Amino acid sequence: MTSSRGRLTKRLKVGRDAGCGPASTASEELDRMAARRNGRGHARPRPQSPQLGHSRRTSLVLLGDFTVCDGTGSPVRLPLAGQRLVALTALHGAPLPRHLAASRLWPHLPSVSARGSLRNAISGLQAACPGLIAADASTVRLADTVDVDIWQREAQALRVLQRDGGDPRAEEPFEGMPLLLPAWEEEWVAVERLRLQELLLYAHEAQAARLLRRGEFALAVAAVYEVLRVDPLRESAAQLLVSAHLAEGNRAQAARCYLEFRGRLHAALGIEPSGDLRKLVAGLLRTGSGQ
Structure with missing residues (x-):
């Protein structure tokens, strides 16, 4: 079975400006993410989380509903355009040229009007x-x-994926898969x-x-079901689930999980599971019952 980190090396895409870019390993992405957080192009110390006593820091929540809290922990109401600008700069992670911010947030306006809106x-x-x-004159x-x-969620996921780095925080519980600003429809x-x-799917699979x-x-089974809850057709997760039941000696449950996944895959896409997954249950299923 291909490792989660190996699949990440092949498939994880980075490059927030265009929404695409070269593939990156987990360690490269962590370094790149740290560098993006610093406008001067080199990694600055990661901020301390508020619960460690740095109460004067502002907190920004993008997972779920957009929320900003000031240094006292009180929510701050922002105008809609301001919310979009804050989210854009946070996701970009580095100084953003003003003309790009304006065109991204107000693509329907002429450039002069968009810059005025910015x-x-x-x-x-x-x-x-x-x-x-x-903000300055250009960024x-x-x-x-x-x-x-x-940022904290990304760092946690990448620590799980690059476990061979020896960071003990990679063993921290990694739970849930919240959506980024689910009510926002901007591209x-x-x-x-x-x-x-x-990224979170890969991290859950690695865990x-x-x-x-x-x-x-x-x-292990609980972690796999977190993945399948988000992507019921993800075959790498189904393979882990079947493997877990087989390793525990629950052959009937392994067969049931395989057949359920096969049914979902066939109903949605009209295709069969891969040979690797079928091999896991070879010998468990009667001839003609789903292999």
């Missing part, structure tokens, strides 16, 4: 939440004093939503595979 959005943010956005970015939940948000979801190797079958 200036108004920046002014509104500086009035509503001073210190949230840093706009998220301030260094802002903690962003998606630049949708691209990031899919990228993050794919499940690690638990399976350690013989922690119940936890």
Whole structure:
């Protein structure tokens, strides 16, 4: 079975500007992510999380509903255009040229009008939440004093995927698969939503595979079901699920899981499981009953 990190090396896409780019390994993506957070092009220290006592930091939540809390933990109401600008700069992760921000947020407007709308959005943010956005004559970015939940979630996922780096935090519980701004329909948000979801799927699979190797079958199965809940047709997850039941000696359950997955795959796409998955259950199923 191909490892989750191996599949990530082949398929994980980076490059937030265009929503596409060269494939990257987990360690390369972590380095790149750290560099993007620093406008000068080199990694700056990762911000401390608010629960560690740095209460003056602003927090930005992008997983689920958009939320900004000031240094006291109180929610801050932002105008709609300001919310879009804050989210765009957070997802970009580095100083964003003003003309690109304007064209991304107001693609239907002439460039002069779009830049004017950007200036108004920046002014509104500086009035509503001073210190949230840093802007100069040519760029706009998220301030260094802002903690962003998606950055922390990405870092956690990448630690799981690059476990051979020896970081003990890779053993931290990794649960849930929240969606990035699920109510937002902008294309630049949708691209990031899919990228993050794919990263989290790989991380859950990597965690499940690690638990399976350690013989922690119940936890492995739970991690696999997190993946299948999001993508019921993901064959790599189905393969892990069948493998976990076989390793525990639950052959009937392994066969049932295979047949259920095969049924979903055939109903949705009209195709059969791969040879690798079929080999796992070879000998368990009667001739003509689903192989």
